[in-house]
Amino acid sequence: MKSWLILLGGFIVWTVHFFGLYLIAEFAPSATLVIALTILCIIADLWLLRWLRAMACSEAFAQWRRSVGMAGAVLSLLAVLWQGLPVMLA
Amino acid sequence: MRSETGFDPYLYQRFPTQEERPPEEEEGLRRIWCAPKGWEYLTVVNNNYVGIFYLGTAFLFFLLAGVLALLMRVQLAAPLMEVLPQATYNQVFTMHGTVMMFLFAVPMVEAAGVLLLPQMLAARDLPFPRLSAYAFWAYAVGGLAFFASLFVGLAPDGGWFMYPPYTSKAYSPGINADFWLLGIGFIEISAIAGAIEIIVGVLRTRAPGMSLDKMPIFAWAMLVFAVMIIIAFPSVILATLLLEIERAFNWSFFDAARGGDPVLWQHLFWFFGHPEVYIIFLPAAGMMSMIIPTVARTELVGYRLIVLAMIATGFISFGVWAHHMFTVGLPPMTTGFFSAASMAVSLPAGIQVFSWIATLAIGRPRFNAPGLFVLGSIVIFVTGGLTGVMVALVPFDWQAHDTYFIVAHLHYVLIGGMVFPLFAAMYYWIPMVSSRAMSERLAKWVFGLMFTGMNVAFMPMHLAGLMGMPRRVYTYLPGSGWDMLNLISTVGAFLFAFGVLLFLIDLARNFRMAPGGGNAGNVYGAGSLEWLPTELYSTRSIPVVKSREPLWDDPKISDDVEQGRYFLPRSATGLRETIVTSPLLAEPQYVQIMPGPSVWPLVAAIFTAFFFLALTVQAYMFGLASGVITVMAMLRWLSETDRPIAQDEVDIGAGIMVPTYMTGPRSHGWWAMVILMIVMAMISAMAMFGLAFLWSNQPGFWTPPASLGGGIPIALGYGLVVAAAVSCRWLHRMGKNWAVAPVLLAGLAAPLLTWLDIRMWSAVLAPDASGQGAAVFAILSLQGTVAAIGVLFAAYLGWRSLRGLITPTGNSTLDLACLFIGYCGAQGLVGTIFTRAVGA
Numbered sequence: 001m002k003s004w005l006i007l008l009g010g011f012i013v014w015t016v017h018f019f020g021l022y023l024i025a026e027f028a029p030s031a032t033l034v035i036a037l038t039i040l041c042i043i044a045d046l047w048l049l050r051w052l053r054a055m056a057c058s059e060a061f062a063q064w065r066r067s068v069g070m071a072g073a074v075l076s077l078l079a080v081l082w083q084g085l086p087v088m089l090a
Numbered sequence: 091m092r093s094e095t096g097f098d099p100y101l102y103q104r105f106p107t108q109e110e111r112p113p114e115e116e117e118g119l120r121r122i123w124c125a126p127k128g129w130e131y132l133t134v135v136n137n138n139y140v141g142i143f144y145l146g147t148a149f150l151f152f153l154l155a156g157v158l159a160l161l162m163r164v165q166l167a168a169p170l171m172e173v174l175p176q177a178t179y180n181q182v183f184t185m186h187g188t189v190m191m192f193l194f195a196v197p198m199v200e201a202a203g204v205l206l207l208p209q210m211l212a213a214r215d216l217p218f219p220r221l222s223a224y225a226f227w228a229y230a231v232g233g234l235a236f237f238a239s240l241f242v243g244l245a246p247d248g249g250w251f252m253y254p255p256y257t258s259k260a261y262s263p264g265i266n267a268d269f270w271l272l273g274i275g276f277i278e279i280s281a282i283a284g285a286i287e288i289i290v291g292v293l294r295t296r297a298p299g300m301s302l303d304k305m306p307i308f309a310w311a312m313l314v315f316a317v318m319i320i321i322a323f324p325s326v327i328l329a330t331l332l333l334e335i336e337r338a339f340n341w342s343f344f345d346a347a348r349g350g351d352p353v354l355w356q357h358l359f360w361f362f363g364h365p366e367v368y369i370i371f372l373p374a375a376g377m378m379s380m381i382i383p384t385v386a387r388t389e390l391v392g393y394r395l396i397v398l399a400m401i402a403t404g405f406i407s408f409g410v411w412a413h414h415m416f417t418v419g420l421p422p423m424t425t426g427f428f429s430a431a432s433m434a435v436s437l438p439a440g441i442q443v444f445s446w447i448a449t450l451a452i453g454r455p456r457f458n459a460p461g462l463f464v465l466g467s468i469v470i471f472v473t474g475g476l477t478g479v480m481v482a483l484v485p486f487d488w489q490a491h492d493t494y495f496i497v498a499h500l501h502y503v504l505i506g507g508m509v510f511p512l513f514a515a516m517y518y519w520i521p522m523v524s525s526r527a528m529s530e531r532l533a534k535w536v537f538g539l540m541f542t543g544m545n546v547a548f549m550p551m552h553l554a555g556l557m558g559m560p561r562r563v564y565t566y567l568p569g570s571g572w573d574m575l576n577l578i579s580t581v582g583a584f585l586f587a588f589g590v591l592l593f594l595i596d597l598a599r600n601f602r603m604a605p606g607g608g609n610a611g612n613v614y615g616a617g618s619l620e621w622l623p624t625e626l627y628s629t630r631s632i633p634v635v636k637s638r639e640p641l642w643d644d645p646k647i648s649d650d651v652e653q654g655r656y657f658l659p660r661s662a663t664g665l666r667e668t669i670v671t672s673p674l675l676a677e678p679q680y681v682q683i684m685p686g687p688s689v690w691p692l693v694a695a696i697f698t699a700f701f702f703l704a705l706t707v708q709a710y711m712f713g714l715a716s717g718v719i720t721v722m723a724m725l726r727w728l729s730e731t732d733r734p735i736a737q738d739e740v741d742i743g744a745g746i747m748v749p750t751y752m753t754g755p756r757s758h759g760w761w762a763m764v765i766l767m768i769v770m771a772m773i774s775a776m777a778m779f780g781l782a783f784l785w786s787n788q789p790g791f792w793t794p795p796a797s798l799g800g801g802i803p804i805a806l807g808y809g810l811v812v813a814a815a816v817s818c819r820w821l822h823r824m825g826k827n828w829a830v831a832p833v834l835l836a837g838l839a840a841p842l843l844t845w846l847d848i849r850m851w852s853a854v855l856a857p858d859a860s861g862q863g864a865a866v867f868a869i870l871s872l873q874g875t876v877a878a879i880g881v882l883f884a885a886y887l888g889w890r891s892l893r894g895l896i897t898p899t900g901n902s903t904l905d906l907a908c909l910f911i912g913y914c915g916a917q918g919l920v921g922t923i924f925t926r927a928v929g930a
């Protein structure tokens with residue numbers, strides 16, 4: 001379980017964000033909600049990054065797992081920002 | 091992490107073993123995994139055969155749909171041609187698109203998985219060989235019947251995405267649309283069966299030591315592919331079901347005049363339809379990532395990035411579906427972020443393309459047949475990707491939507507992203523299953539014709555589209571400036587077809603099926619495990635994997651494997667078996683006994699197909715009979731599995747002992763059941779989304795739902811069903827044999843609860859009264875279906891426990907029945923509350 005969380009953590013945050021955005025727009029359109037969700041997801045990604053950076057890894061697999069997780073979190077951070085942009089700019 | 095399961099990795103150092111293996115071991119393997127003769131070809135379940143049948147059938151559909159494409163191009167070659175009348179043209183483009191997407195692209199890559207994965211992972215077979223056989227036969231019989239509708243003029247004609255209201259009873263009164271809805275709904279079931287097989291196969295039957303970071307890229311691609319199928323296909327299954335119910339019983343899901351909404355169809359369809367594109371692309375990309383290192387004779391650049399990109403593609407492709415709906419009139423906020431997401435989705439694809447280019451650049455690439463197709467694929471796919479970013483821009487899409495620009499775009503992506511990689515793959519892997527490789531000389535011609543033909547056919551369509559030519563028109567007037575462009579496109583299509591024809595000729599000359607030994611072998615000098623010497627039992631022994639390219643890093647590995655110096659050099663139990671390993675580090679956990687050939691998957695598949703066909707032509711009695719036979723055949727097939735085995739533990743090599751039986755969350759059966767539950771949960775979630783969607787878009791049609799107070803006792807009842815299922819497993823493990831009883835009761839009680847709920851709702855609302863009524867009763871009907879399957883499970887469990895086949899240690903069937911019945915209760919509980927909460 002922990003391994004999957006590390007590997008997929010960033011992606012899960014990203015998923016929560018884009019489905020959240022869709023649900024907000026479909027059922028309760030509001031820019032405030034979008035911005036709030038975006039900030040929450042950014043915090044989640046940053047927290048993930050910190051957690052992974054502090055994680056000690058000696059075995060090859062653990063290192064691999066961590067590096068995939070960190071890259072995923074960075075990707076997710078960018079994506080969340082990018083997808084929040086249209087609303088934040090409007 | 092040193093060990094995942096407590097297995098000591100030092101044990102791997104005992105391999106390769108040194109002592110001689112007795113010769114009768116290999117004979118035993120050969121006898122147990124023997125080749126079929128005559129009629130037995132119909133009952134084979136071995137992936138070597140099923141995989142090839144599967145591939146062959148899918149390729150046949152490529153050819154059939156290709157012929158339809160040529161017909162269309164002839165009709166469009168000049169203005170006012172009279173080759174295909176308008177109504178026929180509509181059927182032809184619908185069938186072309188549908189067959190290419192559903193009967194060629196997805197099954198083709200799924201088939202490649204069935205054929206290649208066990209070899210790449212060095213397993214003896216995938217974990218559920220009979221399920222593969224069922225998936226294949228269901229698809230083959232159903233697909234051919236579906237295609238045949240064209241010959242009697244009853245083929246669907248609503249386009250490959252079948253938008254209502256055009257496809258509703260009012261505007262499409264014939265049974266053409268029903269063929270599509272039932273046919274495709276059914277074929278998706280087969281795709282899901284295959285996906286379950288692939289997920290469990292990739293995660294649980296890898297060679298010992300093949301941790302996730304050493305897994306071949308193709309296996310990663312297939313894993314993401316299969317997970318995407320599990321998430322995406324339920325949506326289209328539900329959509330086809332709803333539209334079919336609307337047509338048959340007049341429940342108004344999509345009829346705006348009665349509180350339905352046609353846009354709901356679009357959401358449900360594209361929630362599947364966009365991921366579908368990546369479902370097709372990812373496995374092909376996985377093949378590219380396997381072929382390119384071999385062609386370039388160097389390691390793949392950026393393995394980690396590619397894995398990441400594949401996972402990213404999997405996730406984000408679920409967040410962009412509405413870009414197919416920019417012209418529908420979505421809320422501006424939705425349009426904004428779907429546009430942003432659609433641009434972002436090109437990033438992961440870009441990462442993969444750059445990795446491939448980098449690998450080719452630093453290696454010493456050879457431009458042999460696979461090499462050429464790989465290169466062609468990159469060029470074509472990138473072109474399609476560029477026009478993809480263009481149409482992700484909303485204002486541009488408003489112009490290009492429904493024109494030939496889109497036709498050009500989608501073919502660049504599909505042909506570059508899937509067809510060319512597929513041809514590369516066929517050249518590359520045919521030596522693995524045929525005693526002769528394909529002709530390199532002819533391949534140059536095949537490639538030249540296909541590459542030129544593709545560009546000549548589709549490049550001009552961009553222009554025709556920008557000049558205003560709409561898609562899906564059977565002809566056009568002279569003088570609109572499209573004549574020349576269309577003529578060129580037609581010439582291109584025929585060039586492409588000649589390329590494919592040459593390929594067929596080559597295939598006829600050189601392809602000699604050799605699924606066991608005697609194949610042409612590793613002619614390209616690849617490094618991954620599928621190139622170990624194999625027979626029908628796959629490799630003689632299952633190697634310990636220490637790197638991503640074991641054949642490059644350990645030159646002796648082929649010989650050691652062949653001499654039986656690794657795991658499982660014999661059949662330890664005298665039955666078909668493979669090693670099940672842990673999902674992350676692939677540590678050996680137990681030996682799985684695999685079922686042998688059987689006629690029941692075939693029977694079940696044929697009658698499932700009959701069942702759906704009978705519904706289409708409204709032969710309900712015949713349908714019922716077929717349904718009953720299907721269920722009987724499946725029970726019969728199941729009853730032969732999960733049998734006690736004489737030895738509790740066996741030596742899988744070098745004195746390492748593992749159990750021969752496993753129950754609970756570590757067993758492969760449990761994994762498959764959990765995945766099936768995810769499928770059902772997705773269907774149910776999508777149905778609930780439908781209800782909420784109608785409520786928010788058609789509030790004028792809402793009536794107050796049935797009272798929450800009345801629903802609570804029902805919800806509690808469902809809660810008890812869950813509790814019974816959970817406690818039954820627990821009690822049974824403590825040695826209480828009577829614990830089977832409560833779950834049997836729970837299984838029988840669930841449909842009663844559903845019936846009560848239906849009665850309560852009937853007092854408030856009729857299913858054909860409004861969109862709300864339709865959606866609520868759809869949720870109830872789904873619950874009823876799940877509950878009915880639960881009854882079957884309970885009956886099967888009861889039968890097995892009467893026969894004494896359920897023991898405190900041999901209780902897989904009990905576990906699975908508890909899981910299913912527990913799930914049924916949980917879904918009922920959520921549904922009962924949810925239907926009453928929306929709009930209360």
Ligand code: HEM
Pocket residue numbers: 156159160162163183184186187188190191195248249250251497500501504505508509547561562563564583586587
């Ligand atoms: C050389 C090969 C091919 C040719 C000449 C061709 C030709 C065409 C043409 C002319 C149309 C447009 C029909 C219209 O809008 O009136 C079309 C539509 C389509 N094609 Fe192809 N095609 C080829 C290969 C493929 C492949 C390999 C795939 C998928 C793997 C594919 C998938 C589709 C789809 C999904 C549509 C849309 C159908 C619809 O509008 O409902 N095609 N094709």
Ligand SMILES: [Cu+2]
Pocket residue numbers: 363364367410411413414
């Ligand atoms: Cu799309």
